[in-house]
Amino acid sequence: MQSLLYAIGLGAGSIPVAAALNWIIKDGLGQLGGVLYASSMGEKFDSEPKRLRFNAALAMQGACLVDLLTPLVPHLFLPLASLSNIGKNIAWLASSATRAQIHQTLAMHDNLGDITGKAGSQTTAAGVVGTGLGVIVSAMVGHDVPSLLAAFLPLSGLSLWALHQSNCVVVTRTLNAQRLDLVLADFATTRSVPTPETIAPRERFLGAYRSLVCVNPPLTGESDATWVRGGKVLAAPGKVWVAAGAEDEDVLRGYYLASAARDAEQVEKFVAMVMEAGWHAHCVHVDQDRNAVQVVVDADANGKDTGATR
Known part of the structure; x- marks a missing residue:
């Protein structure tokens, strides 16, 4: 991105401002895409929680893949980063909305608060462990895109498989x-x-x-x-x-x-x-x-x- 800004004639002092502007635009487009997606889904978050939860995971993995590929085409930073942000916002909204419905199916004794609290604790613990493992894997893999893809694709597939298996055991009574x-x-x-x-x-x-x-x-x-x-x-x-x-x-x-x-x-x-x-x-x-x-x-x-x- 920095080389691109220099190439179009921006000086060193202009780069932080231009970079911040691009960042704001991509974030704004991403949030707008998430809002439009949520408004178009309506009751599907209640009727199709497992399908939309899996679609959210697909959107997140796709967005991460776009992030990895963006350095190969720095002149397309803004459209690719915006697309990635839209995918991440869709994934976040869909996973949050469907998580509530899935938690409701698990609350067999009207203990939704207990289920939500434990699920949140598990998510936090998994995030901490995942971040630590990510740092280790990143240090081993390096920064070149082919090596990153070689590490990302199997781990992404494993994540989707695990989500598919967990979806299969969720019992929805609606x-x-x-x-x-x-x-x-x-x-x-x-x-x-x-x-x-x-x-x-x-x-x-x-x-x-x-x-x-x-x-x-x-x-x-x-x-x-x-x-x-x-x-x-x-x-x-x-x-x-x-x-x-x-x-x-x-x-x-x-x-x-x-x-x-x-x-x-x-x-x-x-x-x-x-x-x-x-x-x-x-x-x-x-x-x-x-x-x-x-x-x-x-x-x-x-x-x-x-x-x-x-």
């Missing part, structure tokens, strides 16, 4: 699209609802998950659609529409009717079995990425509600 699909698949074949402990190791959190049930697609004429009690959830094969203010249990009923099960006579039994299995039926996150539809109830000439939806 229902999102993936967990609900797994529950419904078992119910359709065995007429039993698996427990959260059974579903946890079967979850996949690498890459985005796409459910077979589409939530709030464009609404057209649906001759086989079914209104769920309460009138705020409409279900058709492979589709479900959720209106603003719909109860989570009604969303669960609608998702059930839209799935491959589609046995209306079993819906109440299914909901009861979900709660008995230990799932939180009052926390169903399947429409967090969609705008809720608006339901306008009209009356026909005979005074009968037509349930117009838009």
Whole structure:
């Protein structure tokens, strides 16, 4: 960076000011990127804590990799440093937000404060040990980029593998699209609802998950659609529409009717079995990425509600 500033004609006295300006810009862009990311995620921090926690680790490792490669192209310091800072801010925000949800799953006796305190102590201890080991490894490796990459890449892979393994043992009792699909698949074949402990190791959190049930697609004429009690959830094969203010249990009923099960006579039994299995039926996150539809109830000439939806 210093050689770059000299190359564009800045004198020695100007270098500290220019360097400070670049540092401020990259930090500002990084924080702005983190804010935009957090605002776009919404309820996903609650519905997808394991996926976003792993994505946060990927963002952090990617940002560190960009830091290591930046000396190779000093003339791209500002864009690369800004990109790295954005990744680090995203990682920090995502890991902080998802950590709270994961701690909640571990608080079996309403001891969230105890869990958070112990997790913080473990994080601090790991950070101290990691810093010491980092100093030793850095002294052994040197400062050339190929040697740093040779040390960084395997350690980065080990860190991601360890996080993946720890995610697999976290038991999340709320229902999102993936967990609900797994529950419904078992119910359709065995007429039993698996427990959260059974579903946890079967979850996949690498890459985005796409459910077979589409939530709030464009609404057209649906001759086989079914209104769920309460009138705020409409279900058709492979589709479900959720209106603003719909109860989570009604969303669960609608998702059930839209799935491959589609046995209306079993819906109440299914909901009861979900709660008995230990799932939180009052926390169903399947429409967090969609705008809720608006339901306008009209009356026909005979005074009968037509349930117009838009």
